[in-house]
Amino acid sequence: AQSVTQLGSHVSVSEGALVLLRCNYSSSVPPYLFWYVQYPNQGLQLLLKYTSAATLVKGINGFEAEFKKSETSFHLTKPSAHMSDAAEYFCAVSYAGNNRKLIWGLGTSLAVNP
Amino acid sequence: DADVTQTPRNRITKTGKRIMLECSQTKGHDRMYWYRQDPGLGLRLIYYSFDVKDINKGEISDGYSVSRQAQAKFSLSLESAIPNQTALYFCATSGEGGNTEAFFGQGTRLTVV
Numbered sequence: 595a596q597s598v599t600q601l602g603s604h605v606s607v608s609e610g611a612l613v614l615l616r617c618n619y620s621s622s623v624p625p626y627l628f629w630y631v632q633y634p635n636q637g638l639q640l641l642l643k644y645t646s647a648a649t650l651v652k653g654i655n656g657f658e659a660e661f662k663k664s665e666t667s668f669h670l671t672k673p674s675a676h677m678s679d680a681a682e683y684f685c686a687v688s689y690a691g692n693n694r695k696l697i698w699g700l701g702t703s704l705a706v707n708p
Numbered sequence: 709d710a711d712v713t714q715t716p717r718n719r720i721t722k723t724g725k726r727i728m729l730e731c732s733q734t735k736g737h738d739r740m741y742w743y744r745q746d747p748g749l750g751l752r753l754i755y756y757s758f759d760v761k762d763i764n765k766g767e768i769s770d771g772y773s774v775s776r777q778a779q780a781k782f783s784l785s786l787e788s789a790i791p792n793q794t795a796l797y798f799c800a801t802s803g804e805g806g807n808t809e810a811f812f813g814q815g816t817r818l819t820v821v
Contacts, residue, residue, distance in 0.1 A: 603748065626806045628809070630810075631776065635815075636814060636815070637783075637798055637813050637815050638798070638800075640809045643807070643809065645807040645808075660738065675724075684750065688807070690804035690806050690807070696749050698751045699750060700750035701750050
């Protein structure tokens with residue numbers, strides 16, 4: 595069965611430091627991969643997605659993620675954390691076909707320290 | 709206006725009461741979803757609908773029911789609320805295909821006392 599694993603339920607970085615949020619998936623078919631962000635008291639919004647084009651995907655707010663098929667990973671990075679990046683981040687996977695739903699990771703809470 | 713609107717945003721209700729959470733979307737998508745979010749458990753799918761005549765149970769549908777009144781409207785009901793249904797509830801909509809983005813409402817924070 596397909597699944598998504600986010601390593602680390604809580605990540606803390608200093609302002610200006612590299613952000614790395616890890617996501618691994620299990621799948622027997624080519625996946626579509628997504629990162630969503632949830633700011634406090636808000637719904638989820640799309641950060642970026644991989645849909646079989648370029649393996650390095652750039653998203654909003656300076657985030658990017660690289661699809662590595664050999665490692666079944668889609669880790670999210672940002673070179674320099676900002677206080678406004680503090681939020682919950684969710685990785686999700688889906689597959690081709692009209693009946694495919696998103697499969698969600700459990701989320702990673704990112705704290706940014708001054 | 710928001711793409712996906714949920715009402716109410718916050719609700720406190722008593723055990724045993726019936727409550728309805730409403731969702732409407734302006735994206736023109738056929739697919740709509742109800743999720744529940746609990747700390748440490750991520751998002752869990754309650755029900756989903758791929759069109760007005762199609763309703764499907766998700767992974768945690770017990771104790772919940774839904775109604776798809778129109779393409780744009782999808783409501784979630786708790787027939788007899790219980791305390792462990794206290795959670796943050798999200799409605800979402802998406803287009804067809806696995807590569808399309810899901811658009812979420814702001815959420816409804818439900819407390820059952």
